[in-house]
Amino acid sequence: MADSSIATRSPVGRRPGRHLLRLVVVAYLFFLVAWPLYLVGSNAFTDGFTSFEDILTDPDVTHALRLTVVIAVAAVVINTVFGVGISILLVRYDFPGKRVLNALLDVPLSVSPIVVGLALILVYGGRDGWFGPTLESAGIQIIFAVPGMVMATVFVALPLVIREVVPVLQEVGDEQEQAARSLGANAWQTFRRITLPSIKWGVIYGVVLSLARSLGEFGAVKVVSGNVLGDTRTATLVVEEKYLNFDKGGAYATAFLLALVAVACIIVVSVLRPKEER
């Protein structure tokens, strides 16, 4: 009896520490993430749905929301295609400069988006950019137009797909691909039938993170868009504009819509994702 009570005691002895740790983590997330986000929501609904009616009937705001979606979707498509390609390159092939490339891929996460915006202007700016005047004389406007805004968004969300897909590719290994090749599949068939299904969840998670990040991009887009009302103003720029103009109801309502879409994406994927993965 004495022995068994001691044996059952040892895990109990560790519990208070674990509870404390859990409490700290929950409190930290509550005060930093959950409570502020909740306040955005509650502020958006202070007058019921009137703020939402106001913004959704304002053609400038609906244009901004539509523009945000178009830019985010375009950026996600580009980042997914190149992200999967770069991941395969990084994991399956050896080439000189691989480590440099790998390090370069983290630059978008570490550099401030404002810097990204300014850098794009230096290269593609229509008046005195390095490449911009050439393009502009060919009739292609990058800066203060949708292409520049897509580029800025692609830039800031670039590593998200790659960082999700690379570990999955490494874990899966290349034996299944070799088996497919030996059974007669060419490179494309191998990719579509074997590689893609086995990295599916990594890609989906990367897409969701990129989508959430792209919807919310502010700094880089603000610099390259020119923030023209009804033309190149995105949803995040609307939030800032409304907030600065003391239209708090409109600002919170728009912010709430942005947060809602992003959070919904992440929740849907974590529910769908099979339990045995990661």
Added chain:
Amino acid sequence: MSIEISNVGKRFADFVALDDVSVSIPAGRLTALLGPSGGGKSTLLRIIAGLERADTGRVEIDGVDATTLPPQKRNVGFVFQHYAAFKHLSVRRNVAFGLEIRKRSKEEIRRRVDELLALVHLGQFGDRLPTQLSGGQRQRMALARALAVEPAVLLLDEPFGALDAKVRKELRDWLRRLHDEVHVTTVFVTHDQEEALEVADEIVVINEGRVEQIGSPDDLYDRPANEFVMRFLGPVTQLGDQLVRPHDLQLSTDSGDGVPGRVARVTRIGFEIRVEVTTADGQPVTVTLTRNEFLALGIGTGDDVRLRIAPNSPTTAVSTPAQRADLAAANS
């Protein structure tokens, strides 16, 4: 569907995996590539499959130069040590993969897959996922998948290496029987000399990127070409400057010819008795006897005995370190 390998060389950075290897693998036989790990045998198999490219030399499959062909154009079946099962596909879809790629009709694929699943005794497991199978079942599935495309040659890379001893033994017998039924030219890599001796028609011994000997299991066991083959294929002991198998040594208590020695230790392992004898020169020699032979001799620790090599036993001379260096220089 014979395979002709001529003067194949392969390096990985500074490591020489294969050094001017030439082997010709006859059609319809079961050939083992046998050797220690890191000796280059898997690399050779992967070069035959097209999964690695040889730096130098030529590979011919069924009379066609395959040296630069990509794997999907070689019509080989490859079985991996760790199965390489397509985890997201059912057992049926795994086996059907090569046929689907070849755009065969649904009806033909269904019929062929049924046949193959019956052949590998997985008939009732068709709708399972590979993760729901045991290791042995997964490897049989991989084999059916490789056979589905009717390959010119079937290549197996340590096919039973990841399985436990009992399953390995079963699958080994089963592979031999399967080969007797299907007759496809088969090459398998193993580091287990017992597996090679038991299953193969022909054995290619590969060590340090070079072919040491090619021959039937009997050839290799009875007429080893050199010390390496002698040592690798079974237990050896040294008497004077001769390497000999412990069971090819005879002990006698009379004072006839033979090397005099004294019994230092007697160990019994089941039906086998291992007698360690120290010769008059102080050389330790191991002799294995059956229990009956041992009892008939009536010897024990400390007794004087004479050691003789049984007539017609395979022996090889032991090379001194200096001779080994000469040999290496001559080969390079």
